[in-house]
Amino acid sequence: MKKDKVSVLFALPGGIIYTVLLVIPIVLALAISFTQWNGISQIKFIGIENYIRLFSDSRLSNAVSNTAIITVVIVIIVNVFGLLLAMLLNQAGKRSNIFRTMFFLPVVLSAVAVSFIWKSILSYTGVYNNLLESLGLVGWINNYFGSRTGALVCICIVEVWRALGFHMVLYLAALQTVPQELYEACIVDGGNAWDKFKSVTMPLIVPGATVSILMSIINELRVYDVIKIMTDGGPGYDTESIVYNIVARGFGNNQMGYSSAIAVALFIVIGSISVFVMNRSSKLEVEL
Amino acid sequence: MKSIRKVRLAYTILQNVVLAIVALVFISPIYIAIANAFKESSLIQKSPLSFPIPILLDNIKRAFSTPGVNVGKMYLNSITLVVCATVLTVIVSSLAAYYMARTVSVIGPKLRIFFLLGLMVPCVLLYAN
Numbered sequence: 001m002k003k004d005k006v007s008v009l010f011a012l013p014g015g016i017i018y019t020v021l022l023v024i025p026i027v028l029a030l031a032i033s034f035t036q037w038n039g040i041s042q043i044k045f046i047g048i049e050n051y052i053r054l055f056s057d058s059r060l061s062n063a064v065s066n067t068a069i070i071t072v073v074i075v076i077i078v079n080v081f082g083l084l085l086a087m088l089l090n091q092a093g094k095r096s097n098i099f100r101t102m103f104f105l106p107v108v109l110s111a112v113a114v115s116f117i118w119k120s121i122l123s124y125t126g127v128y129n130n131l132l133e134s135l136g137l138v139g140w141i142n143n144y145f146g147s148r149t150g151a152l153v154c155i156c157i158v159e160v161w162r163a164l165g166f167h168m169v170l171y172l173a174a175l176q177t178v179p180q181e182l183y184e185a186c187i188v189d190g191g192n193a194w195d196k197f198k199s200v201t202m203p204l205i206v207p208g209a210t211v212s213i214l215m216s217i218i219n220e221l222r223v224y225d226v227i228k229i230m231t232d233g234g235p236g237y238d239t240e241s242i243v244y245n246i247v248a249r250g251f252g253n254n255q256m257g258y259s260s261a262i263a264v265a266l267f268i269v270i271g272s273i274s275v276f277v278m279n280r281s282s283k284l285e286v287e288l
Numbered sequence: 289m290k291s292i293r294k295v296r297l298a299y300t301i302l303q304n305v306v307l308a309i310v311a312l313v314f315i316s317p318i319y320i321a322i323a324n325a326f327k328e329s330s331l332i333q334k335s336p337l338s339f340p341i342p343i344l345l346d347n348i349k350r351a352f353s354t355p356g357v358n359v360g361k362m363y364l365n366s367i368t369l370v371v372c373a374t375v376l377t378v379i380v381s382s383l384a385a386y387y388m389a390r391t392v393s394v395i396g397p398k399l400r401i402f403f404l405l406g407l408m409v410p411c412v413l414l415y416a417n
Binding site: 007008010011013014015017018022026085088089091092095096098099102103105106109117118120121125127130131134161164165215218221222242243246263266267270271274 | 303304306307308310311314315317318320321324332333334335336337376379380381383384386387388390391393395399402403404405406407408409410411
């Protein structure tokens with residue numbers, strides 16, 4: 001009993017830092033979200049008016065649909081291809097180290113640097129268009145940031161490039177925990193490659209897959225830096241994400257109360273999606 | 289027996305080719321960025337993929353000599369931040385993780401959810417104040 005009391009002190013520094021830096025700002029943001037405040041003048045309490053406004057805001061609903069598109073596309077691509085690459089690398093064994101390093105390289109670069117690199121490639125006067133011109137494919141030259149679809153595709157490409165290596169490593173770690181005997185047992189039972197994947201690999205990597213899927217959902221719902229640098233929300237407000245919208249509203253238009261309300265709503269959405277995914281996956285998990 | 293070995297060899301080759309192609313796609317943006325850092329802008333327009341010959345250091349010099357942009361100071365800021373944050377994180381989080389992993393208590397799982405909250409918070413929520 002006494003031992004237990006001593007050891008709870010271990011968690012105390014972390015708990016205090018977390019409370020000061022995280023819980024207090026959240027509570028403050030929650031308080032601000034019920035007010036009308038431009039950051040400078042008197043704070044005016046207006047109840048849930050900010051939250052009612054959320055549902056009739058066309059600029060915000062556009063940002064929500066952009067974020068949803070980006071999240072769905074990235075989560076599917078990154079997890080499917082991350083798993084495929086991890087399985088290829090896992091089979092390749094020792095030879096795969098060089099490939100692993102190459103795939104992981106974009107992860108260690110900062111998002112800002114990555115965005116500038118890709119902007120210099122994909123912009124109208126960028127590397128890709130120059131390349132098309134020198135190949136004589138003048139008809140393909142396009143201002144990709146000029147339309148909503150083109151800009152969203154560019155953002156998705158950059159996000160995939162940035163995230164794939166990380167998720168590949170997560171899947172690789174999960175694959176390496178699968179015991180080899182189970183594959184042998186599957187062969188003895190007359191299973192083919194698909195059976196091995198479906199009945200051995202899939203059930204056993206559920207914990208790793210959960211972490212990967214959850215992290216990709218959370219990260220993409222909070223997408224901001226790539227959009228800020230690549231398109232700056234443009235053309236118009238067409239490629240804004242939710243977080244971009246929050247920052248633009250809060251600091252650009254001085255609507256602190258309203259932007260806090262959006263942030264709190266986003267936090268609740270992310271929290272409930274996380275709980276849902278964790279619940280679902282714990283049902284799929286198998287005991288070895 | 290021989291045909292099985294042949295199939296397996298073909299599979300290995302295919303696997304490496306696929307990996308190599310994907311790796312090439314992954315590396316090329318980084319190559320473009322590095323190569324173009326050493327080129328004149330007219331050469332970037334003309335042949336964006338070529339190797340920088342001659343290697344031009346003008347761009348690098350300009351980055352270090354632009355007035356108002358003190359690269360050394362920027363690095364110092366980043367390094368200070370990284371060192372402080374890493375030291376603090378390692379100490380604090382290993383202590384907390386030790387408690388959660390080693391003791392069976394009611395608080396442990398609750399604390400884990402509390403810490404997981406930090407991942408879900410949109411960072412902008414914290415700047416607003």
